Amino acid sequence: MPSIIPIYPVGITPETKCGFCTNSKCCTYITQHVPTPRAKNDFDHMLWQISHQGVQYYKDTDGWYLLVNSRCNHLQKDGRCGIYDTRPQVCRVYSNDYCEYDASAEDGFELFFDGYESLLRYCKKRFKRWGKE
Ligand code: SF4
Ligand code: SF4
Incomplete structure (x- = not known):
């Protein structure tokens, strides 16, 4: 069950909700x-991956995830599949039921690396001798 009960504009039902979602x-x-x-070495590899456009990393209660921002080729202009x-x-x-129309997925992240710089900062904090050997 969602901890927050979303309040929707008039007309939004589970069946019509996606039609109101402008960015799918x-x-x-x-x-x-x-x-x-x-x-x-694990983090060095991740730094290489996250140096590429659209690549991010996050950690939530289920563990670590590679996140690649890339629009699905089947998503049509009207938002339909x-x-x-x-x-x-x-x-x-x-x-x-309670998706990214209601709250950003980032709200549930324990760690979020939006790019090379944020992951590098984490590496330097986690490994005191990062880059010194
Ligand atoms: S984010 Fe939610 S409302 Fe938007 S298209 Fe996906 S499931 Fe539908
Ligand atoms: S296949 Fe359809 S439902 Fe699945 S991500 Fe692509 S557009 Fe969305």
Whole structure:
């Protein structure tokens, strides 16, 4: 159950909600669960990945995730899915009960690295001798 009860404009129901969502946020990125990074080499690799456009990292209660901001090729201009009847399972099980229309996913992150600089800062804090050996 969501901890916050969203208040919607008149006319929004679970069936119509996505039609009110102007940026279809949930169709504009992919995520991939990754093993918990522990060693300097792990973070060095992540720094390479996050140096690329649209790549970010976050950690939530389920662990670490690679986040790639990339709009789905099937998302149509009107916000509809171009392959709705055959869309992948991950899209089918995604519920709009309490989604990014209601609150930013970042609200649930324990750690969020929006780019190279923020991850590098974390590396320097975590490894006192980062870059010195
Ligand atoms: S599930 Fe939520 S974020 Fe995705 S299109 Fe619908 S309202 Fe928008
Ligand atoms: S396949 Fe359809 S529902 Fe899934 S991310 Fe792409 S546009 Fe969205």
